[in-house]
Amino acid sequence: DAGVTQSPTHLIKTRGQQVTLRCSPKSGHDTVSWYQQALGQGPQFIFQYYEEEERQRGNFPDRFSGHQFPNYSSELNVNALLLGDSALYLCASSFGLGNSPLHFGNGTRLTVT
Amino acid sequence: QKEVEQDPGPLSVPEGAIVSLNCTYSNSAFQYFMWYRQYSRKGPELLMYTYSSGNKEDGRFTAQVDKSSKYISLFIRDSQPSDSATYLCAMSAGAGNNRKLIWGLGTSLAVNP
Numbered sequence: 001d002a003g004v005t006q007s008p009t010h011l012i013k014t015r016g017q018q019v020t021l022r023c024s025p026k027s028g029h030d031t032v033s034w035y036q037q038a039l040g041q042g043p044q045f046i047f048q049y050y051e052e053e054e055r056q057r058g059n060f061p062d063r064f065s066g067h068q069f070p071n072y073s074s075e076l077n078v079n080a081l082l083l084g085d086s087a088l089y090l091c092a093s094s095f096g097l098g099n100s101p102l103h104f105g106n107g108t109r110l111t112v113t
Numbered sequence: 114q115k116e117v118e119q120d121p122g123p124l125s126v127p128e129g130a131i132v133s134l135n136c137t138y139s140n141s142a143f144q145y146f147m148w149y150r151q152y153s154r155k156g157p158e159l160l161m162y163t164y165s166s167g168n169k170e171d172g173r174f175t176a177q178v179d180k181s182s183k184y185i186s187l188f189i190r191d192s193q194p195s196d197s198a199t200y201l202c203a204m205s206a207g208a209g210n211n212r213k214l215i216w217g218l219g220t221s222l223a224v225n226p
């Protein structure tokens with residue numbers, strides 16, 4: 001049973017560039033949420049996708065955008081990268097919009113120089 | 114004041130000890146409480162998931178929720194070196210459409226052989 005998979009595992013970008021991170025949910029899951037985790041901090045909610053629509057959004061600027069595909073996989077896009085965007089980006093999947101618990105991938109470590 | 118407070122530690126205990134990890138929160142609307150374990154360079158792994166007040170036990174792990182005191186705990190019995198990790202509490206309000214988990218900072222635990 002494949003868990004949540006994320007790619008790439010590591011990424012180095014320069015300020016001002018754009019980045020796309022990818023996530024495949026756990027088998028049987030149809031909802032994807034994205035989180036940003038800075039070093040020594042808990043994850044911060046970015047947004048959630050269900051039925052290819054953004055359903056909820058945290059306190060992140062419009063530079064952060066996403067997409068969900070018909071196969072439930074998802075992308076996170078960040079434009080005009082800032083040094084402060086350096087973090088571990090986590091994808092979590094779940095079933096439906098109820099209260100099924102989130103299952104996380106191992107994240108993408110983004111470094112902005 | 115942060116919505117969720119968690120002592121970051123680090124906490125160091127000998128193998129076999131009972132470990133107590135705690136979080137306090139300020140939002141009385143929180144109803145769903147989770148504990149995640151995160152190893153270095155990995156995503157958070159769900160350990161315990163509880164609704165409202167009460168206790169839940171799973172093997173060596175026991176989760177307690179006291180909504181009147183806005184306080185949750187995770188107990189680890191017979192701790193093992195493999196339990197060395199960061200433990201994060203997370204919680205959310207309401208039912209259905211709410212995936213916006215609010216997280217603690219995480220407590221770093223080291224279990225020494």
